[in-house]
Amino acid sequence: MPYTIEVEGLRKRFGNATVLDGVDLQVQAGEVFALLGPNGAGKTTTVRILTTLLAPDGGTARVAGHHVVREPNAVRAAISLTAQEAAVDGMLTGAENLRMMARLRGAPKGIADDLLERFDLVEAAGRRVESYSGGMRRRLDLAMSLVQRPQVLFLDEPTTGLDPRSRRAVWDAVTTLADEGVTVLLTTQYLEEADRLAQRIAVIDGGRVIEQGTAAELKARIASEVLELHFADRSQRIPVNGPDDVRRALEAHPDAERIELHQPSLDDVFLAVTR
Amino acid sequence: MTASLTFVGRSLRHSVRSIDALLTAVLLPVAILLMFVYVFGGAIDAGGRYVDYVVPGIIVLCAGFGSASTAVAVAVDMTTGVIDRFRTLPIPSGAVLTGHVTASVARNVVSTSLVIAVALIAGFRPEVDPARWLAAAALLLALMVAISWMAAAFGLLAKTIEGANAITFVAAFAPYVSSAFVPAESMPAGLRWVAEHQPVTPIADSVRALTMGTPVGDELWIAFAWCAAGIVVGRAAAAYLFRQN
Known part of the structure; x- marks a missing residue:
């Protein structure tokens, strides 16, 4: 076509x-x-x-x-x-x-x-x-x-x-x-x-x-979820696929005070693919 | 054609609405006229009455000076986003320039008429001969078109509005080193050479000869040739630069 x-x-x-x-x-x-x-x-x-x-x-x-x-x-x-x-x-x-x-x-x-x-x-x-x-x-x-x-x-x-x-x-x-x-x-x-x-x-x-x-395809392409780690003075978003990724992320950042799990936003796509 | 007419209307609206530019275009030539006739005139010996000598020069200055403002108008267009809108229309490229040039000539016809009216009040006494007046008008019109196209090309070249303004100074000062205000023979050798070979001299001399009823020689054809060259070169340069920009 x-x-x-x-x-x-x-x-x-x-x-x-x-x-x-x-x-x-x-x-x-x-x-x-x-x-x-x-x-x-x-x-x-x-x-x-x-x-x-x-x-x-x-x-x-x-x-x-x-x-x-x-x-x-x-x-x-x-x-x-x-x-x-x-x-x-x-x-x-x-x-x-x-x-x-x-x-x-x-x-x-x-x-x-x-x-x-x-x-x-x-x-x-x-x-x-x-x-x-x-x-x-x-x-x-x-x-x-x-x-x-x-x-x-x-x-x-x-x-x-x-x-x-x-x-x-x-x-x-x-x-x-x-x-x-x-x-x-x-x-x-x-x-x-x-x-x-x-x-x-x-x-x-x-x-x-x-x-x-599509927006959904782009989001799915980086990860199924995004883990947001909140620290005392900042926060960080890490793309994750499954519990193993989450565990590893938490072990790497033991000082995280609070965590949230999100659907990936286009921001995550954008940051993941542009350097 | 519709596109060009639309742009002529647009540029005319612009002309009427930029009050400061309009005042400069109309009042400055009148002020210069009065200055030359009443301030300098008494001390200048040009053979015969100075008002009759200088008015044709002022008219040429006025035509050049007014047309040069086209450069600024074009530069303003090129530095704002509106030109991209015009360029993405299915119309002849350069129709917007035709609009600027036509409006420029219209502005100049108005200001030149005003200068002539004031000159008549100030004692300018031209020969009454319709054929000669018509020839003078045709020459002035050719001059306006030529300078307007050159100015349009310059406005495209300039990139900035301040840069485009520079041509106004060239157009405003070129007539001083010519026979427009004083005879070229009265100048030192170097300047005299410039005055005798630059376009303003044959144009001013022709307008003077035509209006005062003195014999018109080859300078009229030289004057027309300069204008024709200006129109051809200015228009081609403007069209080229418009496509490049």
Whole structure:
């Protein structure tokens, strides 16, 4: 079955620094896929290549069936990008930003009002965006990506730096889009976000995909449980498989004051696979 | 086409809303005009009435200076995330630059008209000949388009807003070492050579000859050639840099 996003051996260098060292990804139609990794892992570079903003040095990438280097306009017609930095025009009002995008996308004008409503920006519609809060900018940014429903939506760290309320608004929007059949590729440093939104997750570090699967698969892959040891001044989490591991861990840490047994979280996966 | 028009509208809105930039673009040329006519004018002997000599120079300065602000506008775009949104749209690349350049020319037409209006009040008495005025207007328009494209390219090259501002100084000072304000013959040998070979001189001389009704020679074609070269080079450089960025 053809994938909506298909990436093979993607490579990119900036000067002497290898940023992508052979990234492989397959994202199915209608799926929410999370690219999870620390700062500098290559998440943004991957997104920039997939959205035609950057040419790769090697490897191939197809989005919505089109080659990102050879058919950039066909890719652009199928995608929308919400980048890390809110891509809004501060000198225009919220409504003007949306109307501008509608004209550029050839979408009906009325869509601007619908989106203002949907993203709770009706009151701020006539104000210049430079006066918006970070959360409002982000909501407008997302709305601007949706003047025409994209086949694939790229979200590069959509909730970094947002307050909990705005974060929830972004999450709700992603869930709604996924229900409507939009394929979403999002990057995040937040495991909770990946766990909550994505059907499948790729952990990326040092320019390579080091783990890929559903949240449950990734968690199961490191251990069946995680033992949390609490000391007087700190705590430590150790992946364990069965009572023998627990016994060994306790013998190695006789000063532990209290213990808990958890299901592995994505944090455990993240710490176990990234170095 | 729709994309370019949309961006023209956007850039025009920006122009009207950046009050400080607008005041600089409109008031500074008028202030310079008044300064040259009333402060320096009495002491400068350019042969004939100085106001008639200097106004064409001020108009050229104003066109150059105003167009240079395009560099800053482009640099602002490139340093904010909004450009990535435009680049991921299925529209001709560079439509956003067309918007900046068109708005820049529109701004300059307004400020140049204002300078001419003030100049007329200050005693500027040009020859009334529609054909010559039309030729002068065409030359000024070509100059505005050329400097705007060069400035757009510079704004793409500059990386920072402060860097982009530098071209404003070049555009603001180049006219002083030309025949715009004083005849080139009055300068020391080195400067005179520069003044006689840089583009501002044939452009200022042509506008002066066209408005004052004196004979127009080869300098008009040289002036147009400089503008055409500026448009071609500036536009090609801007398109190249926009793709590279």
